[in-house]
Amino acid sequence: MEKSLLIGDYLFVSKVAYGPRIPNTPIAFPFVHHTLPLTQFTKSFVEWIKFPYYRYPGLSTIKNGDVVVFNYPDGDTVALKVQNQSYYALCREYGYDRVWSDKFNFGDIIARPVDKRENYIKRCIAIPGDKLEIRDQIVYVNDKPVNYPGIRQFHYIVKTDGSPINPLILDKLDITEEINQVSENEFQMTLTDNDVAQLKEFTNVKSVEKIVQPKGIWLPYIFPFDSTYRWNVDNFGPLVIPKAGVTVNINKSNISLYARIIDPYEHNKLKIVGDKIYINGKESTSYTFKMDYYWMMGDNRHNSADSRFWGFVPIDHIVGKASFVWLSLDKNKSLFDGKLRWKKMLRVIH
Numbered sequence: 001m002e003k004s005l006l007i008g009d010y011l012f013v014s015k016v017a018y019g020p021r022i023p024n025t026p027i028a029f030p031f032v033h034h035t036l037p038l039t040q041f042t043k044s045f046v047e048w049i050k051f052p053y054y055r056y057p058g059l060s061t062i063k064n065g066d067v068v069v070f071n072y073p074d075g076d077t078v079a080l081k082v083q084n085q086s087y088y089a090l091c092r093e094y095g096y097d098r099v100w101s102d103k104f105n106f107g108d109i110i111a112r113p114v115d116k117r118e119n120y121i122k123r124c125i126a127i128p129g130d131k132l133e134i135r136d137q138i139v140y141v142n143d144k145p146v147n148y149p150g151i152r153q154f155h156y157i158v159k160t161d162g163s164p165i166n167p168l169i170l171d172k173l174d175i176t177e178e179i180n181q182v183s184e185n186e187f188q189m190t191l192t193d194n195d196v197a198q199l200k201e202f203t204n205v206k207s208v209e210k211i212v213q214p215k216g217i218w219l220p221y222i223f224p225f226d227s228t229y230r231w232n233v234d235n236f237g238p239l240v241i242p243k244a245g246v247t248v249n250i251n252k253s254n255i256s257l258y259a260r261i262i263d264p265y266e267h268n269k270l271k272i273v274g275d276k277i278y279i280n281g282k283e284s285t286s287y288t289f290k291m292d293y294y295w296m297m298g299d300n301r302h303n304s305a306d307s308r309f310w311g312f313v314p315i316d317h318i319v320g321k322a323s324f325v326w327l328s329l330d331k332n333k334s335l336f337d338g339k340l341r342w343k344k345m346l347r348v349i350h
Contacts, residue, residue: 005067005121006344010327013069017321019058022051024113034116041080041107045116053114053316062294064141065148066124067322067349070296074310075117076264081107086310092225114316121322122296122306123148128243132295134236136212139297149350150299151192153177155211158187163204173198177303190303211302223311226256233301233308242293242312250277250287257311258287265314266290291315322349 005011015021028045029036036042062068077087079099090099090106099106125148126132126141133140137154140146158165162185170179177190188211191199196208213219218230231237242248242261250258252275262279263270266289271278278284293312298304307313328344 005322005325005349006328006341008329008331008341009325009344010329011069011121011349012323012326013320014059014323015320017059017323018062018318019055021115021316021319022054022056024051024053024115025049026051028116033119034112045113047113050113055315062124062127062318062321064124064127064130064146067121067150068124068294068296069119069121069319069322070313071114071117071317071319072120072310073117073260073265073313073317075112076114078110078112079106079108080110081105088310089221092221117317119319120296122298122304123150124294125297125307126241126295128241128292128294129246130241130295131238132236132241133238134234136215137210137234137301153190153192153300153302155302156189156191156196157182157207157209157211158189158199159206159209160185160187161204161206165199165202165204169202177300190300222308224256224259228253228256231308236308239295241295242289242291244289244292244315247286247288249285251275251285252277260311261289261293261314262287265316294318324348 025045025047027049032044034044036044074086074088079085079087079090082090082105087099087109094102100109125139125146131140131142133143138145139148165187173195175189175191175195180188182188185206189195191208199205199208213232213234215235216230217232217235218227219232220227222231222233222236239257242258248258252272255272255277259270262268268279269281271281276283279287292315294315295307296313297306297308325345325347328341330339330341
């Protein structure tokens, strides 16, 4: 969400907007999340008492374009020594056996209840029942291109005449993402539309070209991690977002889309034997969703770990709506050198 939100922003999150949840783990150390202060691995909660998911009525429902705080869906299982990485991505990269056996690099593997998973913030791109598709970075919902609020950024190749771009100019444009030099006169930058327009005016800039991954190029780390669906971050879908009460046909070719919904999210036992799918020991060719699901994406499109990388967000993971920034601090400056970003405080989040 960089640019729409800034590192150092402190947010007011309305938990009543979509309805407050009953905590899954009511007995916990106050004012911390999942780990005790001054420790690296000690849980801040106990699971002697666990409540099932329940949400009180809210002031509204989640709408397309809302900025939402939610619990990280891939965070049900965590490798303690690399908590900032998805356990499932680690298993895909290194293999299940190594992740579980290599304690030196990965540490112990633990499970976390929904309300103790990491808090993420993204924009809701599609709601239950919506048809989502990304075509050459343009998002389509129900076959219509959408332009939600926020400041979007993408990767570009900036070609110069061989001379470097003045760092003071980059600072003035507030280009804060890392710049990679591709060749003597080519640089990869993360830019907003406004940045692109201004860079094109510089006499030493010959071209500014957006980096787009072509349709049909499959990235194995993109949901649903199945070569049947040859999707990438710029060309994705079409995909219909699951809605409670809706029944879909399931088979070996599409089960990768719904496996996490059926098993960990909705607490069924899923087993695939050959071309047959068994749910709770019964052969099944269809499934009816119990919960609503959402599709979340960051405005900083090429530097965002979002639904393209881990799939749907269940309603029971939703924490609340990001309402406004009440404090904004620049971590790179001192209190006497502009640390307080006065113009960024008390701003409504769109």
